[in-house]
Amino acid sequence: MNLSFPIKKWERLLQRQKVRDQINAYLFLLPALGLFALFSWYPILKTVLYSFQKVGLRGPAGWVGLNNYVRLLGNPAFAIAWRNVLDFVILSIIFGFMVPIVLALMINEMRRYGYIFQVVTYLPTLIPVAIALLVWRFIYAPEGGILNSTLKAVGLPSQLWLQNPKLVKFSLIIIMTWMGAGGSVLIYLAALKEINVEVYEAAELDGFSPWQRILYITLPLIRTRMAIMLVLQIIFVSQVFTEPFILTMGGPGNSTLTPVLEMYRAAFERSDFGLASAWSVSLLMVLGVFSAIYVGLTRRSEASRFS
Amino acid sequence: MKTRRFSLVLGAVMAFLVLVLSACGGATPAPATPVPVEPTATAAPQEPTPVPATPTEELPIPTVVQMPEQIAGGRPVEIVVAGAPPDSQPELRAAWDEQAARFMALYPNVKIVASDYRYDPDSFAALVAANQVPTLFQVYMTDPGKMVEQGVAADLTDYFKATGLDKLFNASVLNIVTVNGKVYGIPMKAYAMGLAYNKNMLAAAGFDHPPRDWNELASMAQALTNRDTGVAGFTFIFGDPKAAGWHTTIIAYDFGLKNTDIVYEENGKYKAGFDNEAMRNALQMIYDLRWKYDVLPLEANDWAKNGEALATGHAAMALMASDQFIWIRQTFADVDMSQFAFAPLPAGPSGKSVSLVGGDVAMISASATPDQVEAAFYFRVWTQLDPHEIMARYEAGKKDPTTVVGGPSVPLYTDPYQSTYAALEEQYSNLPVEYSLFQQSVVSGQTVFMIEPQIAGQDYYGILGPVVNTIVTDKNADVARLLTEAQNTFQTNVLDLLK
Numbered sequence: 045m046n047l048s049f050p051i052k053k054w055e056r057l058l059q060r061q062k063v064r065d066q067i068n069a070y071l072f073l074l075p076a077l078g079l080f081a082l083f084s085w086y087p088i089l090k091t092v093l094y095s096f097q098k099v100g101l102r103g104p105a106g107w108v109g110l111n112n113y114v115r116l117l118g119n120p121a122f123a124i125a126w127r128n129v130l131d132f133v134i135l136s137i138i139f140g141f142m143v144p145i146v147l148a149l150m151i152n153e154m155r156r157y158g159y160i161f162q163v164v165t166y167l168p169t170l171i172p173v174a175i176a177l178l179v180w181r182f183i184y185a186p187e188g189g190i191l192n193s194t195l196k197a198v199g200l201p202s203q204l205w206l207q208n209p210k211l212v213k214f215s216l217i218i219i220m221t222w223m224g225a226g227g228s229v230l231i232y233l234a235a236l237k238e239i240n241v242e243v244y245e246a247a248e249l250d251g252f253s254p255w256q257r258i259l260y261i262t263l264p265l266i267r268t269r270m271a272i273m274l275v276l277q278i279i280f281v282s283q284v285f286t287e288p289f290i291l292t293m294g295g296p297g298n299s300t301l302t303p304v305l306e307m308y309r310a311a312f313e314r315s316d317f318g319l320a321s322a323w324s325v326s327l328l329m330v331l332g333v334f335s336a337i338y339v340g341l342t343r344r345s346e347a348s349r350f351s
Numbered sequence: 352m353k354t355r356r357f358s359l360v361l362g363a364v365m366a367f368l369v370l371v372l373s374a375c376g377g378a379t380p381a382p383a384t385p386v387p388v389e390p391t392a393t394a395a396p397q398e399p400t401p402v403p404a405t406p407t408e409e410l411p412i413p414t415v416v417q418m419p420e421q422i423a424g425g426r427p428v429e430i431v432v433a434g435a436p437p438d439s440q441p442e443l444r445a446a447w448d449e450q451a452a453r454f455m456a457l458y459p460n461v462k463i464v465a466s467d468y469r470y471d472p473d474s475f476a477a478l479v480a481a482n483q484v485p486t487l488f489q490v491y492m493t494d495p496g497k498m499v500e501q502g503v504a505a506d507l508t509d510y511f512k513a514t515g516l517d518k519l520f521n522a523s524v525l526n527i528v529t530v531n532g533k534v535y536g537i538p539m540k541a542y543a544m545g546l547a548y549n550k551n552m553l554a555a556a557g558f559d560h561p562p563r564d565w566n567e568l569a570s571m572a573q574a575l576t577n578r579d580t581g582v583a584g585f586t587f588i589f590g591d592p593k594a595a596g597w598h599t600t601i602i603a604y605d606f607g608l609k610n611t612d613i614v615y616e617e618n619g620k621y622k623a624g625f626d627n628e629a630m631r632n633a634l635q636m637i638y639d640l641r642w643k644y645d646v647l648p649l650e651a652n653d654w655a656k657n658g659e660a661l662a663t664g665h666a667a668m669a670l671m672a673s674d675q676f677i678w679i680r681q682t683f684a685d686v687d688m689s690q691f692a693f694a695p696l697p698a699g700p701s702g703k704s705v706s707l708v709g710g711d712v713a714m715i716s717a718s719a720t721p722d723q724v725e726a727a728f729y730f731r732v733w734t735q736l737d738p739h740e741i742m743a744r745y746e747a748g749k750k751d752p753t754t755v756v757g758g759p760s761v762p763l764y765t766d767p768y769q770s771t772y773a774a775l776e777e778q779y780s781n782l783p784v785e786y787s788l789f790q791q792s793v794v795s796g797q798t799v800f801m802i803e804p805q806i807a808g809q810d811y812y813g814i815l816g817p818v819v820n821t822i823v824t825d826k827n828a829d830v831a832r833l834l835t836e837a838q839n840t841f842q843t844n845v846l847d848l849l850k
Binding site for chain 1: 653
């Protein structure tokens, strides 16, 4: 600050007050900043550094320049894993994105017992993932599984849900939608409840059918929220690991191989932490783009709320 | 308003449930913190806690190792020993603690700290990074080589030579822990790969002997497979890529592949050579087993599911390690083990069958001080080879329903000690699995032991695994093309970039 500028006594007081407030704010932030620095920023920095080193169980053992990246990009698994992620993302958008919205709209329409369905949709989120996947494995079992038994009972052919390379991604997306719907439904319900009831009353007066009301009023009003959820879903699905790891182990012939799964294998099966870090960095770069989009959308949504 | 209050209460309950359940669901077991074992003696030397007071000469097993008078020159030394039974098994833990106390009474300057850590690749990396690897730890299956490669295991060659253990252990077993002539671990248990099968199922289908070659295996498996009841005639691991690569390599060894084919040196560079006729024939057999004979299980499997298939009667024959019977007995307590038998793998085109040796190995942390290495080495050797301790272990095992003794295995030691040891084990054996066929085959030389690929073995398995998985799941898989691509990837992406 330019201290030679003549400051009146009360202005000086105000300045000190602002600084004092800011100091308080920073002090409150300090523990959180410390934790972030220790558990997020420092590991990220270390990962980037490790990606340029040869790192074994005993730690870094020398710089290897771009060798890890050469191995990363030269490995056919890299292209396969990212192509699988693209397939997963597209499938999750087609089959998984609208499900929570539809559920939220339906729950919102119910006058009295909506909260029961709210609880029911949220229950899958409470089940530990590993246990849920054990149950799903039983559902998808090719011989004697619940799904195939039901299909046989109605005369349809049984499918190899987790063994057919063409079906396996779809099967996994169903599981991920089932598990993730509850949280998204809650968020959409909150967004729907923010909509002013008067808008609906006006629409009813104008003779809108419920379907038109949803299409022309509700959806546009939660549009930004939907965009935010879409970006979050892409970020989340790109990191899919548990389902391929437990159910398909990378899938029939690498069809459910994902970057995080490859990263896990490089790190814990081959103790090649340098290569795993290179995988991490590739994930960081791709997801960084989507995170930037997410932040931009959130800012816009907040701004529009006050306009 | 009633609904609002109800919603608040519901919300609070759900929030509480979420917090509680997510905390439970997300927790991963941390390596247990070491618990010091209180030595029973402090001042005057005391009698060791109860052990049969029979003089050593009258015990049915001889002493083969001379324990030293003093360890670490009498200096105080503390070691952390992993593998102690957890507190949930109090009798076993008490026996373990008593054994440690007996050792500490023999060598008062040694302090043994128990740790119930069980080796697990995920948590092991964290322990190494934090420099908290237990002084003495155990490693299973194909991982001893990895430990040596990563520089985590201490070199024990001098101790082996000093105690004569390098001559006592069976050479093919010691091979698992020897790299460049140096020994890095103490074998505890050795297993061999072979064909495990269900005698009753084979008898019911009219077979009185296991298959002697692969064509016979295919036709027998066809007769044994029943899709309606969910029985597969034959199973091997084709799901988990690394284990799938391992099993496929064993099958390929049987078809004539040699470990020197997989990676060999030429003009100072490493070359991959597993794209050959032997491997192609093995992969073609696997393809036929799935698509022509339809005898394989349909679901992707790993080591555990492979054994489970045999144990629960969902597979009639399985390519399996001989010590997995112990796991089956411990995991599926009601299974009748006498229905199983272990035979050598079907013979390949050379007329011989092949087996791979692996084992559980005790290793000592490379970051231990020389005193600690000495104390840990002698503790392990003493618990494994001291006649009183061997008898104490068998007697304690008789009383514990979860202890399993016996079953097919590879001879750990050389004769004459091995015969005495095997006869003693036979007396206490509670695993009625028949394995005479396997033993005869080993003794007669009909079964040949091979070793795993030594260079970039893990990467090789990881690349071969998905090939097998594709063959088993895609009817239009082009076996020759997939194999050639796999070898190219291994060459350009692993061997050429080896630093």
